[in-house]
Amino acid sequence: MDLVITESFVAGRFVLAAHGEIDMGTLPQLHSALSRAVSVSPGRVVVLDVDGVYAFDDTALGVVLGAAGRARDFDGDIVMVCSAGTLRDRLARTGFDRAVRVASSLADTGSMVES
Numbered sequence: 023m024d025l026v027i028t029e030s031f032v033a034g035r036f037v038l039a040a041h042g043e044i045d046m047g048t049l050p051q052l053h054s055a056l057s058r059a060v061s062v063s064p065g066r067v068v069v070l071d072v073d074g075v076y077a078f079d080d081t082a083l084g085v086v087l088g089a090a091g092r093a094r095d096f097d098g099d100i101v102m103v104c105s106a107g108t109l110r111d112r113l114a115r116t117g118f119d120r121a122v123r124v125a126s127s128l129a130d131t132g133s134m135v136e137s
Contacts, residue, residue: 024048027055032128036063041074044082052082056089056100064096069131071103078109083118090122099123101131 025048026041036059044052059068070086072078090100101123104110110126113119125131 025051027051029055029059032069033132035067035069035131037069037071037128039071039074043077044072044075045077045079046081049081049085053085053089056085057092060089060093060096060098060100063093063098065098067099067101067131068093069101069103069128071128072109073103073105075109080116083113083116087118087121101125103128103131 024042025044028039028041030037030039038055038059040052040055042048056068056070068089086100086102093099102113103125104113105126110119110124113124118124
């Protein structure tokens with residue numbers, strides 16, 4: 023039940039890279055990291071890279087959706103990086119990818135930043 027979230031700036035974007043498990047026990051940590059990223063980057067895109075995550079429960083989707091809404095209130099957004107086929111399929115099946123942009127790699131987020 024560990025989650026490690028690292029923060030960095032890549033090409034002017036605030037990037038959160040998550041590694042581990044996102045579940046009820048680690049949701050406060052995800053929420054806090056996203057809230058901080060959105061607050062220090064108003065009007066910018068925040069990238070959440072979940073390629074290092076091996077468990078991502080449904081409540082985590084709600085936390086990311088809430089953060090995206092807060093980011094949009096300040097003319098920013100959230101883009102999620104996810105290359106794992108099973109999680110990408112789940113994001114498409116639930117419609118999450120219609121509410122939050124999902125890229126297959128950090129490099130692919132560059133074209134999404136200004137769109």
